[in-house]
Amino acid sequence: MGFFDRQVAAPDVEPEPFRPPRPAWMKPEDVIPGVVAENHLLVHTDRAAVAISGLLAYPTGLEFSVTAVLRTPDHRADLSHHHRIGYWAGTPLPAEFLRVGVLFADGSSVTNMDRHAFTPLDTEPPGPLLFPGSAESDARRHVAHYWVWPLPPAGPVAFVCEWPAYDIPESRVQVNAQVILDAAARAVRLWPDTDETTNNPHPNLSTPPDHLRG
Numbered sequence: 546m547g548f549f550d551r552q553v554a555a556p557d558v559e560p561e562p563f564r565p566p567r568p569a570w571m572k573p574e575d576v577i578p579g580v581v582a583e584n585h586l587l588v589h590t591d592r593a594a595v596a597i598s599g600l601l602a603y604p605t606g607l608e609f610s611v612t613a614v615l616r617t618p619d620h621r622a623d624l625s626h627h628h629r630i631g632y633w634a635g636t637p638l639p640a641e642f643l644r645v646g647v648l649f650a651d652g653s654s655v656t657n658m659d660r661h662a663f664t665p666l667d668t669e670p671p672g673p674l675l676f677p678g679s680a681e682s683d684a685r686r687h688v689a690h691y692w693v694w695p696l697p698p699a700g701p702v703a704f705v706c707e708w709p710a711y712d713i714p715e716s717r718v719q720v721n722a723q724v725i726l727d728a729a730a731r732a733v734r735l736w737p738d739t740d741e742t743t744n745n746p747h748p749n750l751s752t753p754p755d756h757l758r759g
Contacts, residue, residue: 566667568667569605569669570605570606570669570670570674570694570695571692571694572603572606572608572692572694573603573604573605573734575734575735575736575739576603576604576732576733576734576735577732577733577735578601578602578603578608578728578729578732579601579602579603579727579728579729579730579731579732580600580601580602580728580731581600581601581602581720581724581725581728583600583720583724584596584597584598585597585598585600585704585718585720586718587704587705587706587716587717587718588706588713588716590711590712590713591616592615592616592711592712592713593613593614593615593616593708593711593712593713594613594614595611595612595613595614595643595706595708595713595716596611596612597609597610597611597612597704597718597720598610598611598612599690600720600725600728601728602696602725602726602728602729602731602732603696603729603732604696604729604732604734605694605695605696606692606693606694606695606696607692607693607696607697607725607729608678608690608691608692608693609690609691609693609704610688610689610690610691611643611645611687611688611689611691611706612686612687612688613643613686613687613688613708614685614686614687615684615685615686615711617685618683618684618685619684619685620684638658639710640709640710641710643687643689643706643707643708644656644657644658644705644706644707644708645657645689645691645704645705645706646658646675646704646705646706647673647675647693647697647702647703647704647705648702648703648705648717649673649697649698649700649702649722650697650698650699650700650701650702650722651698651700653672653673654673655672655673655674655675655693656675656705657675657677657691659675670694673693673694673695674693674694675691675692675693676691676692676693676694677689677690677691678690678691678692696722696725696726696729697722697725697726698722699722699723699726700721700722701719701720701721701722702719702720702721702722702725703717703718703719703720704717704718704719704720705717
C-alpha cells in the first residue's frame with residue numbers, strides 16, 4: 546500500500562447556519578423585476594439636471610434610480626455621501642444633500658430624510674418605506690438607487706427632489722401608478738415553490754402561498 550493510499554476520514558458536516566426570516570418589505574432576491582421603460586426628467590436648470598431612471602417593479606415594491614448631472618464639475622463636493630441620511634444624523638442637512646422623496650395618491654409619502662425605527666422581522670410596517678441602495682459619483686455625475694415598499698395604490702405617483710446647493714427648488718414629476726403595477730405583473734419569480742421569507746421550500750409545491758404568487 547502506498548503512503549497516500551490510506552483511508553481519508555470524512556470531514557465533519559457543519560450545520561447550516563441559521564438565517565433569520567427575510568422581511569416581506571425587503572427587496573426580493575429571487576425576482577427578475579418588470580421594467581418601466583420611460584425615463585422622467587425631474588428638473589433641468591442652467592446648473593444641474595435631475596432625472597428618475599431605472600424604474601423597476603417587483604411584486605412587493607419598486608426600485609428606482611436618481612441621476613443628477615452638473616453642468617460643470619464641482620470638485621468641492623463629495624456627492625457619493627449625499628443620499629444616505631444616516632451620514633448626517635443629528636446634524637442640520639447640508640445644502641449639498643440631494644433630497645429625494647415619493648408621494649403616493651393616498652397621501653402617504655417617504656423621503657431619503659426619513660429615519661425608520663426598528664421594525665420586527667415578522668411585523669408589517671404601518672406605512673411605506675424608502676431605503677437607499679448603492680450609489681456612484683464623480684465631480685459631475687451622481688447616481689443613487691432606492692427601494693420603496695410597498696407598491697403604490699392606484700393614481701398618480703409623484704417623485705420629488707430638492708437640491709439647494711445647486712439652486713434646484715422642490716420639483717416633481719408624476720407617473721401613473723398603473724404603469725408601475727403593470728410592470729410588477731411582468732416580474733418573474735425564479736423559484737415560486739420557495740418561501741423567501743423563510744429560505745425553505747414550501748411543503749405544498751403545487752400551491753405557493755398568496756404572497757409568493759407572481
